[in-house]
Amino acid sequence: MGKSISVAGLSAWYGDQQTLQSIDIELKANTATAVIGPSGCGKSTFVRCLNRMHETVPGARMEGRVRLEEEDLYRMHPVDVRRIVGMVFQKPNPFPTLSVFDNIALALRLSGVRRRSELAERVERSLRMAALWDEVKDRLRQPATELSGGQQQRLCIARALAVEPEVLLMDEPASALDPISTLRIEELIRDLKSRYTIVIVTHNMQQATRVADRTAFFLNGELIEFGDTSQVFEHPRDRRTEDYVCGRFG
Amino acid sequence: MSQRKRGEMHVMSQRRASRWADIGFRGVAAVCSAMPLVVLAAILAVVVAGAMPSIRYMGWRFITDITWNLGNLYGAISVHGGVRAPAGASYGALVFLVGTLASSAIALVIAVPVSVLTAAVLAYQVRGPLQSLLSFLVELLAGIPSVVFGLWGILVLAPWVGSQLGPGIAHLFGWVPFLGGSAGTGLGLLTSGLVLALMITPIITAAVRDLLMQVPRLYREGGIGLGLTSWEVLRHVCLPIVREGLIGAVALGWGRAMGETMAVLMVGGSALNQLPQNLYSPISTMAAVIANQLDSALTDASHMAVHALAELAALLLVLTVVTNLVARLLVHRVGWTAGARGVRV
Numbered sequence: 141m142g143k144s145i146s147v148a149g150l151s152a153w154y155g156d157q158q159t160l161q162s163i164d165i166e167l168k169a170n171t172a173t174a175v176i177g178p179s180g181c182g183k184s185t186f187v188r189c190l191n192r193m194h195e196t197v198p199g200a201r202m203e204g205r206v207r208l209e210e211e212d213l214y215r216m217h218p219v220d221v222r223r224i225v226g227m228v229f230q231k232p233n234p235f236p237t238l239s240v241f242d243n244i245a246l247a248l249r250l251s252g253v254r255r256r257s258e259l260a261e262r263v264e265r266s267l268r269m270a271a272l273w274d275e276v277k278d279r280l281r282q283p284a285t286e287l288s289g290g291q292q293q294r295l296c297i298a299r300a301l302a303v304e305p306e307v308l309l310m311d312e313p314a315s316a317l318d319p320i321s322t323l324r325i326e327e328l329i330r331d332l333k334s335r336y337t338i339v340i341v342t343h344n345m346q347q348a349t350r351v352a353d354r355t356a357f358f359l360n361g362e363l364i365e366f367g368d369t370s371q372v373f374e375h376p377r378d379r380r381t382e383d384y385v386c387g388r389f390g
Numbered sequence: 391m392s393q394r395k396r397g398e399m400h401v402m403s404q405r406r407a408s409r410w411a412d413i414g415f416r417g418v419a420a421v422c423s424a425m426p427l428v429v430l431a432a433i434l435a436v437v438v439a440g441a442m443p444s445i446r447y448m449g450w451r452f453i454t455d456i457t458w459n460l461g462n463l464y465g466a467i468s469v470h471g472g473v474r475a476p477a478g479a480s481y482g483a484l485v486f487l488v489g490t491l492a493s494s495a496i497a498l499v500i501a502v503p504v505s506v507l508t509a510a511v512l513a514y515q516v517r518g519p520l521q522s523l524l525s526f527l528v529e530l531l532a533g534i535p536s537v538v539f540g541l542w543g544i545l546v547l548a549p550w551v552g553s554q555l556g557p558g559i560a561h562l563f564g565w566v567p568f569l570g571g572s573a574g575t576g577l578g579l580l581t582s583g584l585v586l587a588l589m590i591t592p593i594i595t596a597a598v599r600d601l602l603m604q605v606p607r608l609y610r611e612g613g614i615g616l617g618l619t620s621w622e623v624l625r626h627v628c629l630p631i632v633r634e635g636l637i638g639a640v641a642l643g644w645g646r647a648m649g650e651t652m653a654v655l656m657v658g659g660s661a662l663n664q665l666p667q668n669l670y671s672p673i674s675t676m677a678a679v680i681a682n683q684l685d686s687a688l689t690d691a692s693h694m695a696v697h698a699l700a701e702l703a704a705l706l707l708v709l710t711v712v713t714n715l716v717a718r719l720l721v722h723r724v725g726w727t728a729g730a731r732g733v734r735v
Contacts, residue, residue: 191615193611193614193615196611196614198517198518199517199518219617219618219619220617221617222614222615222616222617223616223617226615226616227611227615229608229611229612229615231608233606233608233609233611233612234612235609235612235613235626235627235630236609236631237630237631237633238630246616246618246626247616247617247618250618250622250626251617296612299612299616300615300616303616303617
């Protein structure tokens with residue numbers, strides 16, 4: 141089951157430049173939250189703070205508190221945080237030297253799963269969850285790079301799901317994909333939210349309305365508005381949100 | 391002639407000139423790009439031609455025999471199998487072959503892990519001025535003349551190896567074949583390997599650092615995002631991606647270690663006619679012997695000693711070329727490469 145995330149006073153910097161300004165937000169368990177906003181508004185930085193990916197960039201730092209249920213993520217070891225809070229990236233990034241199977245099995249092996257039958261079973265389960273099994277079940281030994289872009293992205297989702305996270309962060313997961321592949325990813329997100337808490341960054345507002353229960357609007361590193369997706373898009377409370385969702389800027 | 395006409399003619403003559411310049415450029419470029427091949431072929435030809443009499447004189451015994459004896463340089467010259475050589479001359483290079491391979495192997499065993507880890511730190515862990523400074527220091531290390539390494543080896547490293555490290559290893563791992571026995575003076579195989587390791591570490595480090603920096607951050611983040619540790623990301627994501635270049639970098643370092651002359655000449659202990667008995671025995675490498683023996687070889691009236699040194703040089707050259715080829719071949723044989731977007735050098 142997914143877990144809720146509560147963020148308090150989250151600020152983030154790249155070098156001297158502040159990209160997030162004291163964000164407070166509560167993300168409920170088992171919901172899909174869309175994070176929207178124009179380029180450079182800090183939406184990617186925001187999700188990258190949730191799995192402590194932000195701090196891996198040289199010169200990046202953050203302040204504030206991020207809690208998963210009662211646990212403070214910034215008091216845990218970052219490696220453990222990333223096992224609980226999985227991530228899917230803007231561009232499909234399967235490990236280019238590994239097969240389809242090994243892309244998923246790698247993290248499982250490294251976390252101590254040794255038995256072949258268990259590995260095979262968990263790889264299959266992850267691929268099924270990512271709606272990819274039927275397409276690749278005869279190609280498990282092939283290089284992951286031979287899959288199509290959309291398949292590679294679903295492989296990355298399967299890879300993230302294999303380690304059984306509670307939260308799945310998706311940073312514009314469909315921005316590099318064609319419309320059909322995009323729809324398949326969106327379908328997948330709707331399926332997955334019963335089991336995971338999902339945070340999806342998107343610059344595509346239709347996508348936000350299609351997949352997200354809740355929507356957060358970021359502008360210049362600030363959280364401007366956060367509410368039910370239908371409310372944010374149909375009855376925005378803030379003028380800037382209205383301007384953005386009506387396409388007046390961005 | 392009108393002004394306009396004159397202008398046109400000027401343009402045309404300029405065009406013609408630039409066409410000639412282009413032909414000239416192409417010619418120079420062609421000559422320059424052919425240089426590596428020409429130089430390699432020329433060196434190989436000279437060395438092999440120089441080695442021919444020795445090849446006829448010694449045959450395969452050149453690489454199976456351990457006796458290296460220039461013979462009586464002031465006595466009678468005897469004729470053997472159609473070639474002239476001093477009486478009693480024997481050119482068995484096995485000792486030098488073993489010395490070269492063993493010392494460079496020790497150097498690699500030490501230098502490769504150190505280099506890869508240093509490169510990973512330089513590429514991923516430090517940044518800004520510190521990164522530049524450390525990179526600069528590594529490159530500075532690569533520029534130290536080998537005779538300085540040799541001198542340091544004699545004055546500092548060899549005494550330490552002879553009195554501390556050698557006896558220490560012999561004491562702890564004496565039950566392992568080749569590691570036990572007397573640690574000798576410190577001038578020998580182990581010290582040579584250590585000095586060579588120091589010399590090739592900066593070379594391999596710089597190459598591997600450049601490779602690792604080419605790995606797209608996206609792939610590393612893929613690993614980090616799955617909860618892999620820095621080491622696991624390096625081992626399972628980054629190194630496989632640069633595998634091909636990595637093997638090239640190791641081959642580069644190995645070539646340098648085998649060809650290194652001055653430093654191993656100074657710390658190797660100049661073994662003659664005796665294979666190393668253990669890790670601490672004196673050795674000679676092929677390169678060191680060529681440098682060391684050339685002087686006396688030149689006094690050989692039959693010139694056979696010089697031919698033998700040429701054969702040694704040919705063998706060394708072949709060895710380095712073969713190492714490189716085998717390394718590259720290995721890369722293509724290991725696993726599938728079709729879909730792998732590897733980074734190459």
